Amino acid sequence: MNNTKAQKASDKQTWYLIDAKNQTLGRMSTYVAKLLRGxxxxxxTPNINSQIYIIIINAKDIIVTGEKKYNKKYIKHSGKPGSLKIENFANLHKRIPTRIIEHSIKGMLPRNKLGRKLFKQISVYKNEQHPHIAQKPQTITINL
Known part of the structure; x- marks a missing residue:
């Protein structure tokens, strides 16, 4: 007789604080995506939300290697004719540095209901200030 027990979603939330200063975009994003999934x-368990919340600060100080700063393109389209917008990494980094990290992490999450829920558990801030001090997040240093 099989005694396999299914995991249940826990109600306990765990909060982590990650400093993106001088971190490589892809390596930090993969670590955050794995941490977020549990x-x-x-x-x-792949189908259970592990209730992990992540705060990323200093998004403006993220780095990329090679020529990605000039060659990487971010494309968006509203669906209407003539509305295609293309922006390179350097311009988007000056304008909205948080979107770069969000875009990178979102691409590493599953494309279903669980992935959309997990993406809402990430908060990215451009500076060191964040409004989540009451949650007492644990600071994580990434040494990649």
């Missing part, structure tokens, strides 16, 4: 926990 892959570093013993009780990882």
């Amino acid at each position: 892959k570093y926990e013993i009780t990882y």
Whole structure:
């Protein structure tokens, strides 16, 4: 007889604070996506939300390697004719540095209901100030 027990979603929220200063965009994003999914926990289940919330600060100080700063393009389209907007990394980084990290992490999450819920559990801020001090987040240093 099988004794496999299904994991249940927990109600306990865990908050983490990650400083993006001098971090490589892709390496930090993969770490955050895995942490958000709960892959570093013993009780990882792919279809369960692990209730992990992540705060990323200093988004303006993120770095990319190689020529991506000039060659990487961010494309958006509203669906109407003639509304295609193309922007490179350097311009978007000056204008909205938080969107670069959000875009990178969102691409690494599953494309379903769970992925949309997980994406709402990320907060990215351009400076060191954030309004989540009451949650007492644990600071994580990423040494990649």
